[in-house]
Amino acid sequence: MINFIVLITLNTFSVLLSGMKRLDLIIPHERLNEVNELLHKHKVGGMSFYDIKGRGRAKREPVSVGRGVMRYVPEFGFRTKIEVLVPDNVAKAIIDDVLKMFSTGSASDGKIFVYDVAEAYDIGSKEKGEAAL
Numbered sequence: 001m002i003n004f005i006v007l008i009t010l011n012t013f014s015v016l017l018s019g020m021k022r023l024d025l026i027i028p029h030e031r032l033n034e035v036n037e038l039l040h041k042h043k044v045g046g047m048s049f050y051d052i053k054g055r056g057r058a059k060r061e062p063v064s065v066g067r068g069v070m071r072y073v074p075e076f077g078f079r080t081k082i083e084v085l086v087p088d089n090v091a092k093a094i095i096d097d098v099l100k101m102f103s104t105g106s107a108s109d110g111k112i113f114v115y116d117v118a119e120a121y122d123i124g125s126k127e128k129g130e131a132a133l
Contacts, residue, residue, distance in 0.1 A: 020117040020130065021091040025082040026052070027110040031102060032080050038101065039084060042094050045133050049082045058108035079110070085120055087130050 027035060032049065039047055053076040062071040086094060095112055103109055122132035 019088055020085055020120060020133065021088055022115040022117050023082075023084050023086060023091060023094060024113040024115070025084075025098065025110060026054075026079050026112075027082065027102070028108065029078065029080045031110070032082070034101065035082060035098065038097055039094070042086075042090055042097075044084055044086055044090070044094070047082055047084045049080055052079050052081045053077070054079065056107065056111075058106070077108075085117060085133055087133070 025035060029051065036047070055076050058077065060073050060075075060077060062073050064071055084094075091114065095114070098112060119128060120130075120132040121128045125132075
């Protein structure tokens with residue numbers, strides 16, 4: 001019984017070593033094309049992005065309402081969220097390049113979140129793992 005448990009643990013560990021990462025990048029919308037070019041440079045096959053609203057530590061600027069007479073500070077800001085799946089060996093290089101290219105020291109520069117992905121499947125070709133990316 002003990003050998004069986006060790007075998008499962010080793011198989012899980014090997015999947016994590018040769019796995020994939022999901023990178024979620026929350027960036028100002030103006031940076032979308034630059035990030036897209038960076039992902040092309042790293043030969044990332046695809047990405048998803050969408051506009052989001054939220055709040056964080058960034059300072060919010062007043063905006064004009066109507067004919068510009070009134071101004072108010074909005075509670076939520078607009079950003080773009082990019083999601084990409086990449087092999088483990090590419091994830092660190094992408095993160096380093098994004099930090100190097102876009103970091104100005106401001107809280108409004110954005111965020112990067114990294115998640116482990118256990119499996120990925122391409123529905124059309126029925127490939128799995130890195131081949132599905």
